[in-house]
Amino acid sequence: MEIAKNVRDFLVGMKETLSPEEDQLLSSLQTLHEKYLNIMEDFSVEVSEKALSMSPESRMEAHQLRLKIYQDWRARLMERVFDNSKEIASAEDAKSHVPECDCCCCELTRRLDSYEIVTADYIQAADRFNINRQWEHLQAKYVGTGHADTTKFEWAVNQHRDTLASHLGHSDMMAYFAVAENESMGRVRYNMLEKILQPCGPPPQKEEE
Structure with a gap:
């Protein structure tokens, strides 16, 4: 206009x-x-x-x-x-x-x-x-992965932190959700989700007792 x-x-x-x-x-x-x-x-x-x-x-x-x-x-x-x-x-x-x-x-x-x-x-x-909508989308698609159990506040904080840490090369959230829905991409989506929710990388593996 x-x-x-x-x-x-x-x-x-x-x-x-x-x-x-x-x-x-x-x-x-x-x-x-x-x-x-x-x-x-x-x-x-x-x-x-x-x-x-x-x-x-x-x-x-x-x-x-x-x-x-x-x-x-x-x-x-x-x-x-x-x-x-x-x-x-x-x-x-x-x-x-x-x-x-x-x-x-x-x-x-x-x-x-x-x-x-x-x-x-x-x-x-x-x-x-947008925060509520994307978080609900996350909850619906990743129940059982462990990441879907994060609270809305925790997810929003991580999403904001990921934006600030864009120099690490993380994909945009909406572009990430646009990845084709098929089994062959399942592991890629899960790994990318870890990066989005934990911009500094996944936590160290615990040593087996």
Whole structure:
């Protein structure tokens, strides 16, 4: 979804002509609009980085969230710029703002803060979902191997540690699960699982008594 980088272009078509107050106010809102663009860009980058490990439903929810934020930001700009621009333009000239100030700049800034919180919460929720989903996948496929008995917390810690130890050449978890399902690959899968759950290698063999 392409978003206009100039706040004037963002609201194009909403009104044929602008009053001097509206024109002045739009000029002062470009910095806030650029912050909105940065929030959306950061969110899109994070979603793209996690796309391979996200379910189709999660990717669709991310797209819907972007669309809802886009619509909300556009509506807020229209409301504040076109509905009462004379009053707001005078408030913009104030040198100081009290807490809970309802001027255009302060209200839109608070709105941007809420967008940052919502997108950050979504990414965290997606991470928790992926950890739970992959752990359940592990439990279902490797019952009886000993590794399936690890707790969810232990598995998450090991998964994170494996990511940090990528220099050891461990395969990506999702690529590992994509290995063909057949008996000839069973031992390869089991050995790779040991590396994933124990990045530093399997524990030393105990000497037989």
